[in-house]
Amino acid sequence: MEDSAAVAGLLWDQWLPANVRALISEVLPGGAGDARRLAVWLAGVHDIGKATPAFACQVDQLADVMRAHGLEMKTRRQFGPDRRLAPHGLAGQVLLAQWLEEQHGWTGRQSAQFAVVVGGHHGVPPDHGQLKALDDRPQLLRTPGASRGLWRQVQEELLDVCAEEFGVQDRLTAWRAVKLPQPVQALLSALVIVADWIASNPDLFPYFPQAVHRTGAERVAAAWQGLRLPEPWEAEEPPEGVQELFGARFDLPPGAVVRPVQEAAVRLARRTSAPGLMVIEAPMGEGKTEAALAVAEVLAARSGAGGVFFALPTMATGNAMFPRLLDWLKRLPAEEGTRLSALLAHSKAALNDEYADLMRKSAQRIAAVEVDEEERSWRPGDEQRIASAELVAHAWLRGRKKAMLSSFVVGTVDQLLFAGLKSRHLALRHLAVAGKVVVIDEAHAYDTYMSAYLDRVLSWLGAYRVPVVVLSATLPAGRRRQLAEAYAGAGGAVDAEEFEAVARTDAYPLLTAVPPGGTPVVECPQVSARGxxxxxxxxxxxxxxxxxxxxxxxxxxxxxxxxxxxxxxxxxxxxxxxxxxxxxxxxxxxxxxxxxxxxxxxxxxxxxxxxxxxxxxxxxxxxxxxxxxxxxxxxxxxxxxxxxxxxxxxxxxxxxxxxxxxxxxxxxxxxxxxxxxxxxxxxxxxxxxxxxxxxxxxxxxxxxxxxxxxxxxxxxxxxxxxxxxxxPQDISPLVQGAYGxxxxxxxxxxxxxxxxxxxHEEHRKDQAERAGAFRLDAVGRPGRPLIGWVAAGVGDADDTRTGRAQVRDSREALEVVVVQRRADGSLATVDWIAPDKAGLELPQDRPPAPRAARAAAACGLRLPSQFSYADVMDRAIAELKELYVPAWQVKDSHWLAGQLILALDADCQTRLAGFSLRYSPSDGLEVTRA
Structure with a gap:
């Protein structure tokens, strides 16, 4: 409990972006001081549900020690299936709520908005049915009979001591009147989850330290130094002159002049009442990407955002954007020793050369260090310990649940849309985007299904007051209005007439700025002379x-x-x-x-x-x-x-x-x-x-x-x-005419x-209805607890073929890794790629060499729509699984573990699920009926 609380305090002080801290602080009577105490306290008590018979019975020899001290409980077998109705997160929510109500006079509604943070620390806040089921079985929380009072005493003693130890005992009365907005509840939930994960890491917090006897403070310091999370970006107000700003941040050709759209966007970002949504509509080739990054710098400096997320339509566009983001980051002003985390967020990111190089340079062993080794362990250039560069792909901030928590992220738009999908650990995704400036490219490219998710995400981003930059060359006016209303609607009353004016304009290029809950501002910059x-x-x-x-x-x-x-x-x-x-x-x-x-x-x-x-x-x-x-x-x-x-x-x-x-x-x-x-x-x-x-x-x-x-x-x-x-003069009239x-x-x-x-209307209606099945609800009123927030959701959501199908209106695509089968039956990487990667042996009795495995993984292929129909897909998967290589499923062969392998013959042909497949480096995959 002390470890989790201490980590939460360090996360608050050194890792959370300023805008996230401000959003939490402003709803509490004691401001930032109250907010930090609340975060530390909730992290400290998050596992109170483990002090229950339903949890403690799991290990007999430990349970016997408790029984010897009067804490009676059934065995795990005696509890039977009922024990599953009291997972320790849910139990903790109930115990904390009872303590607040019985010991401090809170109402059930007042306690629920705080206690749900404890209930959801494993990724899914409980729903009302789960709470009712546990309420009907009090024996899961306290053994009936003489032992019941002792269980209550232990639970209340732990909660009393935490309140005193973490400085909230004297604040609980003042907090009783607070109505926590749902975005604040989500942020606190995510912070507790991150603190729990760090404090539960045995490499950072050993269970049984043998040689080192540390105080609690030393134990935390050793873990924090061993983890060494990069700090959030603290953007400075960039140079006033737009030409000077672009010259400093981008590789401009000699004599190049900033385009009018770029200059107008930066000036509008500085002039709006508060950082909010900006829609940049400008022709192809006008430098919208550079404009977005410059605007992001201004908005981050004004809002306290600690990073940037750049959302693009496809993996290919994400791969192309990542080196451009790195180049921009290297030109940002930073104090000596500053480290910023950067990440490419899609399922094949590790195959991107720029990102792979960044990961290699960022090698770091995540483990507690000796406190007196601080100077040595932090020395730049020590390739075994830390990255030598300021930009790092931090090892702990990788993986599908933590990746978006890096400060600077390039990814597919799916990663953003997942923030509107009822899924496990949704709070982490919200924390990830709440602390950044979000840039959405090619906004015109999303259909009704995807737009339903995007609009819901924008409404939450507006509630978080996240600066958002939307880019498009060809945005229909009606869609522009929908984006603006979605963002502004959560922040306050929306004046329909003001947003009708946003849709009426046919000016082009066009900038539209929408402060959170505020009045839209429309500006019509000139286009560059070239046409x-x-x-x-x-x-x-x-x-x-x-x-x-x-x-x-x-x-x-x-x-x-x-x-x-x-x-x-x-x-x-x-x-x-x-x-x-x-x-x-x-x-x-x-x-x-x-x-x-x-x-x-x-x-x-x-x-x-x-x-x-x-x-x-x-x-x-x-x-x-x-x-x-x-x-x-x-x-x-x-x-x-x-x-x-x-x-x-x-x-x-x-x-x-x-x-x-x-x-x-x-x-x-x-x-x-x-x-x-x-x-x-x-x-x-x-x-x-x-x-x-x-x-x-x-x-x-x-x-x-x-x-x-x-x-x-x-x-x-x-x-x-x-x-x-x-x-560009005819772009807007043509688009508005076609979509009007x-x-x-x-x-x-x-x-x-x-x-x-x-x-068309029937199709759009069908898309909207299907999108609503797992779409996150709109932001609820302040004080309404996140109970049932992701109920009836999709479970885990990630950037896999299944995950992407949840936020895109497309059949689940089948992805394979293409290899070649030699005449003797052995497997190898395909023979037409780069000479150092072609024809490498892929043995089936042991894991392939890392170079060969990576080369094979780089030959991923998404099969066409013929293989997305249920019966064909099932048959194709069954046939592909015939080439299952157990030796490739081990940790040492992570490049190929879990992949479906498509083996082509020497002529680059094969058959699959009733189709003939032929591949050529010049024409790609051709599919015909067998």
Whole structure:
């Protein structure tokens, strides 16, 4: 009890960000002093439920000692199944509440909001049914008969001593009138959980120290020094001049000037009444990422936030962002000796080279140290003890439950959405985001299902007063309003008219700032001088027509991007174009490559088609990249010509952002003459009938309604003789027109549009209802205890295929690790990857060498949707489990433990669940019916 209380005090003093401490402190009459006492006391009493017969009976020889002192109890077998109704967390909540009510005059409602912190310290606050079941069985808390009074005496004596020892005895009367907001209850619960985990670690707090006899204070000091948690970030107010700020934080080219959107965002962050939500809508390539980091620095300095969480749509975009975050962190001002924790948060983070390097440099043995060894154990450069760099991937702050507690985190948006999912240890996720500035990228990319979770999370972030920065190039006005209302709604009364004004504006670029519970502020900065006019044309959906057109357009050289809405169409298109242009002139990019090949594809695209000066390998002759939606976002690539399947207009605009993205010579003179005018050919549609008919694959992905609305707003731009799309001026009108409620398209489309709208609304309603099944409730009124907070939840939630399916409206995807089976039956890593990783032996009678195991794990592959249907998935898993290697399931082989292994033959083929699978480094995975 002393260990837990002492750790809680150290966490409060040296680890919790200032904004978290302030949020807890402001609701207590004694401010910060009361808040610290409360946290320490709750951590000290959190295990009081162990002083009960239901718990103490578990070890016979220890229980006999207690019986000898008059504390009678049944044996574990005599209790039977009833004993499970009194887990020590629940028992502790009941005992603490009784003590507060009987000894200090609290009401049940007053005590519950404090005691629930004890009840939920194993990750799930009890619900009313559990409390009622235990109340009906008092014998689980105190043995009936003569021993009952002695049990009560022991429990009350422990609670009395804790109240006195931890300084709350004289504060309980004043606290009786406090109404703890639910966010404060969650933060206290999380703090107690962290303190409990640290104090329960036998490497830090040995049960039986043999050679060292320490006082309590020395014991805690030795553990704290051995743990050595990095402190929270204490952001300083950055330089007043925005140009100076960007020059200090980012690698700006010589003579580069901060863009108007970036400057306006920083100035607005400084000017708003209180740090809150900021939505930055600006064109592709305007530097929104840099703007978000600069704004985060300002908001952290103003709010006391102790870190940043950058949420991105996919693992690939997260991997690309992580080194950019590290570069920014290295440029932040810091006092000598400051250590900041950084983490890449997704299920394959350990395979990221930058993160793996940071983990290697951060090697630290988590164990108590001798107090007089402080100077030696903290010496920078000691690779065996601590990281030599200021940025560390701290060993204790890893794993699915603790990872988000690092100060600076890059991860998928799933990690943020989990904060809105009823799941075990949800309080830890809330503590993790409550202490940071949260940045949400590509906010337009989330459907109704995901948006339901995002809006609920935003409402809790507003209650925590967490600064949030939302980034988008193509955000519908209605969605902008929903985000703003969700964030502001928990902080106070929302003026509907003020938020209607947020939705009415069609200005672009646009900044929207919403203080917690306050009035929205809208600002319309200028766009940078650079712009592009894109001429749109229809193109018949015929592979031969496409090949002929590309041959004509690229006759004098040039680079074209063809974006298809399905992988099947990507591969079919590539097959036809290779017949026309040759294998070397066609590149394929989609999501069905193994991870290492996908990373190499992205790097290759950047090397050949990236910005001028960084793309020295740009092809001189004709070249065509055929890609799926992976080309839409986060790749700074630049093409001379774009061909795209019809898709929702916001995504089509994202694709246009890859067309003439950079200036290549004056007036684009460095491009082939025919391609100096930006053109986008729109295909994937039968344009011949009275109403456009998109191809089936596109309808399956996006729905007919979104595609028809997109076609409708593009009508005035389609065909070369009509008005081109001006970027960025036309971005907002097109997006708002496509996503608005007004009519769109010719009258002859009305019947088809109405039928598509009905299906669209039914789908959205279904998504919203299904999202509500496990979604966290809205923030309750102050004083309402978190009893039943995550009742009927999903259990544990993590970044696995199962976990992601809980917050995304998609079937559970099947993920495998791809290896090759040699002619003699042995297994090896695939033979086409980097020479130092290819063809490495994977023995089946022992764990593979670490280098081979890691190389194999880097060949992860997500199987396509054919394998997501229940019967096919079950059959596939059963077949994959036939290649179960017991020697790989041990701790020493953590890279491959628990993985499903897909073994390809020498020709890179195999069969699975009735399908033929073929893989090639150039085209990825192809699946056909066997």
């Amino acid at each position: 592009t006019s894109v001429h749109l044309e229809r193109l018949d959906d015929d592979f031969g027509v496409l090949a002929d057109r590309l041959a004509a357009e690229l006759e004098g050289g040039g680079c074209a991007l063809v974006v298809r809405n399905t992988v099947h169409r990507v591969l079919e298109t590539a097959r036809v174009l290779r017949e026309r242009f040759g294998d070397d002139a066609v590149t394929v990019a989609h999501s069905r490559f193994i991870d290492v090949d996908r990373a190499a594809k992205d790097a290759g695209l950047l090397a050949r088609f990236g910005p001028p000066g960084k793309s020295e390998e740009r092809p001189r002759g004709p070249h065509v990249v055929v890609a799926s939606q992976v080309a839409e976002q986060s790749l700074d690539v630049d093409f001379d010509l774009l061909v795209s399947d019809l898709c929702p207009v916001d995504l089509l605009l994202q694709r246009m952002g890859r067309l003439h993205r950079h200036q290549r010579g004056k007036g684009q003179a460095d491009r082939p003459r025919r391609l100096r005018t930006a053109r986008c050919l729109v295909t994937g549609v039968d344009w011949t009938g009275p109403v456009p008919v998109p191809v089936r694959g596109s309808v399956a992905v996006y729905g007919a309604y979104g595609l028809l609305r997109s076609a409708a707003v593009l009508l005035e731009h389609l065909d070369g003789s009509r008005r081109p799309v001006r970027l 409620d007004g009519p769109a398209g010719p009258a002859s489309w009305a019947e088809a549009m109405d039928a598509a709208l009905q299906r």
